[in-house]
Structure formats: C-alpha cells, structure tokens
Amino acid sequence: MQKIILTKVQKQILSNHANKEKPNESCAILLGTEKGDKSKVEKVFLTKNTDQSPVNFTISAEQRLEADKMEKELKLKIIGIFHSHPDSKAYPSSTDKKFMDLNPVVWVIFSGISKDFKAYVLESEISEIPIESE
Ligand SMILES: [Zn+2]
Known part of the structure; x- marks a missing residue:
C-alpha cells in the first residue's frame, strides 16, 4: 500500500502555515522522492492561496512554475499537494x-x-493512505 513520509518538523511547518492563513485555506507543494510505494517529502514549498477563501484554494501559475524549476534544481519530484481545511475535517x-x-x-x-x-x-475512489514520520 502506498504511504507518505512526513517528518515532525515538516508537519510543524505546515500547521504553522495553516494557522497563519486562517480563516482562509492554506496550500503548499510537497517535493520529494518516490521509492516503490513510499513517497518521502524532502522539501516543503509554502505557496499562496490566490483564492483567499476559507473553502477553496488555487496555487498561482507562477508558483507552479517555480515548483517545476525546483524539481530540476533539487532533483526531486512533486509528490504531493498540501492544503488546509480551517473549519472542516481533513477529507x-x-x-x-x-x-x-x-x-x-x-x-x-x-x-x-x-x-x-x-x-x-x-484511484477509482478516494483512498486514505498512511502518513509516517520516518
Ligand atoms: Zn479541500
């Protein structure tokens, strides 16, 4: 089964970002490596939510381009997208x-x-996958 590795420090960075952007949704691009079914986050790229909305988010074309550049420069892949739900569950x-x-x-x-x-x-349906810290 597929899983994602997110360290405690990375979680801290993302939850701080989410708190700072409240009441709006926050977003980020997760870059890392994929080995078999294990995706490991190596770099968290905090992005702006151009929607400035509590229920939606959009990452600008500029920042998506910047992430593409990071892929090449850091030899990493975009393995995940992060966003927050300030007022609802994580689904x-x-x-x-x-x-x-x-x-x-x-x-x-x-x-x-x-x-x-x-x-x-x-996949054909939404499936939850485990988050591990190492
Ligand atoms: Zn959402």
Whole structure:
C-alpha cells in the first residue's frame, strides 16, 4: 500500500502555515522522492492561496512554475499537494476530488478542527493512505 513520509518538523511547518492563513485555506507543494510505494517529502514549498477563501484554494501559475524549476534544481519530484481545511475535517471536498483527478499525486489535508493530517490518493475512489514520520 502506498504511504507518505512526513517528518515532525515538516508537519510543524505546515500547521504553522495553516494557522497563519486562517480563516482562509492554506496550500503548499510537497517535493520529494518516490521509492516503490513510499513517497518521502524532502522539501516543503509554502505557496499562496490566490483564492483567499476559507473553502477553496488555487496555487498561482507562477508558483507552479517555480515548483517545476525546483524539481530540476533539487532533483526531486512533486509528490504531493498540501492544503488546509480551517473549519472542516481533513477529507477531500467534491472540488478537491476534481483536482485530485487532474493532479494525481498524494493529497495531504490538515484540519483546523481536529489539528491532524490525513493523506489521500484518488484511484477509482478516494483512498486514505498512511502518513509516517520516518
Ligand atoms: Zn479541500
């Protein structure tokens, strides 16, 4: 089964980002390596939510381009997309599901309510995958 490795420090960076952006959703691009079914985050790229919305997020074309550049420079792959749900649980919304289809990487969601992280992939259905710290 697929899983994602996210260190405690990386989680701290992401939850701080989520708290700072409240009441709006926050987002980030996760770069790392893939070995078999293990995706390991090596670099967290905090991005702006250009929607400035509590229920949606969009990463600008400029920042997506910047992430493409980081892939080459750091020899990493974009393995995940992070965003927060300030006022709901860490489960993909119907909009998220649409974008998961377009961006088939691991989707990590942080809930501002439960303060925890969940990770999902979209195959034919949404399936939750484990987050490990090492
Ligand atoms: Zn969402």
